Amino acid sequence: MRRTFKKSLAWRERAKNALVGGGQPHKQSNPPQPIMIAGAKGSHFWDADGNDYIDYLMGYGPMILGHAYPTVITAVANALEQGNVYNVGHTLEIELAEKLIEIIPSADRVAYFVGGSDATTGALKFARAYTEKDKVIRCGYHGWHDWCHSTRGHLAASAEATLSVGFNDIDALENLFKENPGEIAGLIMEPSGHDLPKENYLENVKSVVNSNDALLIFDEVKTGFRYALGGAQEYFDVTPDMSVFGKALANGFATAVVVGRQDIMDEVSDVWVAATFHGEVSLVSAAMATIAELEAKDGVEFMWKQGQKLLDGYKEITDRLGIDQARIAGIAPMPFFGLNANSDKESLFRRTFYEATLDGGLYLPEGHIWFMSMSHSDDDITKTLNVCEDALKLAKAKM
Ligand SMILES: Cc1ncc(COP(=O)(O)O)c(C=O)c1O
Incomplete structure (x- = not known):
């Protein structure tokens, strides 16, 4: 019927x-x-x-364990007994950061965000600050913000500073760097997805980006915790300068992180990327419980x-x-x-x-x-x- x-x-x-x-x-x-x-x-x-x-x-993508997953619900409920938002540093956010540093190859430092769009935008801000360049290249979908998604009402200047390149097209990437000498802060890309990277593509991307004094950022918002616990970067054994993880990180709670190499992240530590709900308790405790379950099972x-x-x-x-x-x-x-x-x-x-x-x-x-x-x-x-x-x-x- x-x-x-x-x-x-x-x-x-x-x-x-x-x-x-x-x-x-x-x-x-x-x-x-x-x-x-x-x-x-x-x-x-x-x-x-x-x-x-x-x-x-x-x-x-977020529901990596499953909907209404008991261990996550219990962990969050227990954590909330001690409150949720302090806006003062707390111990749980340090514990989760230490765990992420252990499992994600590109992670020496961690910054908290809410949702993938927030985090990818934060990663580009870090990249611009570090390189002192304005333009970025994107490869894939990275969120609804002006620099990534041109829709009615978006700020044209933001979209103009964003160049775009196709996946698996190393020649096009090289050309963008040639056409915009000394202007590109970094490439943000989904390392894999519907199409898988061709042989040595990710290695070549890294070499092209870094040889142009730009940063390579893997957007692992979808691939993170699925290709491997440490993301597609672990699976393909290519370590970017910075990475963004979200979605599956907390089995449905809206936390996201930017992680990166120590020297880069320490240099940009004064960049203002703070918000009220970044690293709040329910998000962080959900992430800890999610990773614990993925590891245990x-x-x-x-x-x-x-x-x-x-x-x-x-x-x-x-x-x-x-x-x-x-x-x-x-x-x-x-x-x-x-x-x-x-x-x-x-x-x-x-x-x-x-x-x-x-x-x-x-x-x-x-x-x-x-x-x-x-x-x-x-x-x-x-x-x-x-x-x-x-x-x-x-x-x-x-x-
Ligand atoms: C690869 C990738 N990056 C970033 C985003 C944006 O994340 P959010 O929708 O949590 O803002 C998405 C969302 O689908 C995504 O797939």
């Missing part, structure tokens, strides 16, 4: 009169049905109509294993069914399974697939990598592959 979305649709109507634009754009477009979430546990969430889904968006290894089962399963199914428009990319802890939609026929196929998987109880990011968590069980994987296979067969039958 098809699911109904009556209550979700009623909430959508209420949202139009309460939230700017009825809510943030990305929350309305993906997946096709306009569901409204009412609660979540582990790898599942359910909507206002009581429909249950296996979640592969996982908050766009070999969480990274588990996500690699589960993600690989999905990738292998899709490949087997799409090969067997002869689905030419299938696209498989990413890497086990952040796999990608998509369907090309280069024609009306392909678009119909794709639409049918996503509607059928939603109806079958899967919440699959469309056109975006998926996020594995420590809560994605073998049963989840088996159900996911079965529902996907049925959805592909249904879409094929419609063609």
